[in-house]
Amino acid sequence: MTVQDSHRAESREAVDAAAFTEEWERWHAAKEDTLAGPHGFLAITSLRWLGPEPERFDDAPGSWSAAGDRVVVELAEGEELTVEGTAVHGRYDFGVIGERDSVYAGHGDAVIEVARRGGHNIVRPRHPGNTLRTAFAGTPAYAPDPRWAREGRFVPFDTPRAVTVGAVTEGLEHVYDSPGQVEFAWDGTTYRLTVFNGVRPGSLMALFTDATSGVTTYAANRSLQIDAPGPDGRVRLDFNRAANLPCAYTDLATCPLPPAGNRLPMAVEAGEKIPFERGGQG
Incomplete structure (x- = not known):
């Protein structure tokens, strides 16, 4: 590669990184607007x-x-x-x-x-x-990093399974139909997360915790919306969009806890952190 080619590649990477950050900022701003809306x-x-x-x-x-x-x-x-x-x-x-x-x-x-x-x-x-x-001052979050956007695969169950999970409200349980699991690789190891149906038709949603939970991110859960799988089952898990549920901000929510097995052993240093309202830091 010539010096000129190297400069062009670096320029493309800088543009791609800037576009990735701008897209994340639009997503985060829209989420904050909904959370802090007049009746959010x-x-x-x-x-x-x-x-x-x-x-x-x-x-x-x-x-x-x-x-x-x-x-x-x-x-x-x-x-x-x-x-x-x-x-x-x-x-x-x-x-x-x-x-x-x-x-x-x-x-x-x-x-x-x-x-x-x-x-x-x-x-x-x-x-x-x-x-x-x-008094809401926004939600602290990790700086968006493309390396936390992982390619994965949707592995459907033969038929949807009813999955019972706990809730942040003591004594309460939620039951969701799970269409399957998503799998992705990290540092040579494959992990699977049980998923539920997402907000948009065909999309998926994962509730999970990881090694940052209770340290820099909310202890009980974070959620990740995943676009509908492609024809070959491929999905994209962008952990930069790992989002707090309402219970991260208020005790007046009844949010579900992640299914058994949805605790990742690595520190997912991406997405939203503990809110300021719960003592989080920027």
Whole structure:
């Protein structure tokens, strides 16, 4: 290779590295915007577990109860919620809410989330003025590094398997259908992670911990979204996008823990770190 060719190669590498960093920064900014949006997870002011007896809460209108699997609110005179653009008064039946589904009812500048998690009905009011949100200063993260973007392969199960995992909320369990595992090589060793269905159709999601967990990254879990496998099963695992779940910021989340076997022995020094709200460092 001539000196000129070497300079050209270095220039291409610099351009590629800059583009990689810019793409990561756009991803991280979008994630932060969602987290810290007016009704994002940082706006949650309480987590209420509903039972058969009606209860009133100081951060939401009405008396709330779960009659069987149905969530019901009794609004007093002068109280109002907006559900799907319609103002409701008096008694309102939200019906049966599916596992991991949520319904959002408006109340002034707040939103009242009605949801089902781990077989339990919950209410989570979200107020834009919540201090956790207004004081949010961003999430520290490792500098993006292309070497943490690994090629891998999706290994499907013959049929999806129901996988039960714990939760950050004591006594709660989550059940997910797993379509298979992804495998990738690191320093000559092949590792496998059990995956669940991702946000986008056909995509995958891995929950994992590694040797940085509880040291520089959140102890309980991080998540990694993986694009849909190619026709030959190939996938790309970009650990630079290893992301905190909401429980990394607030105790008012019910996040799942990783499946057994999803602890990587190496230190994945990539992706998001422990949030400042949990004592993390930049």
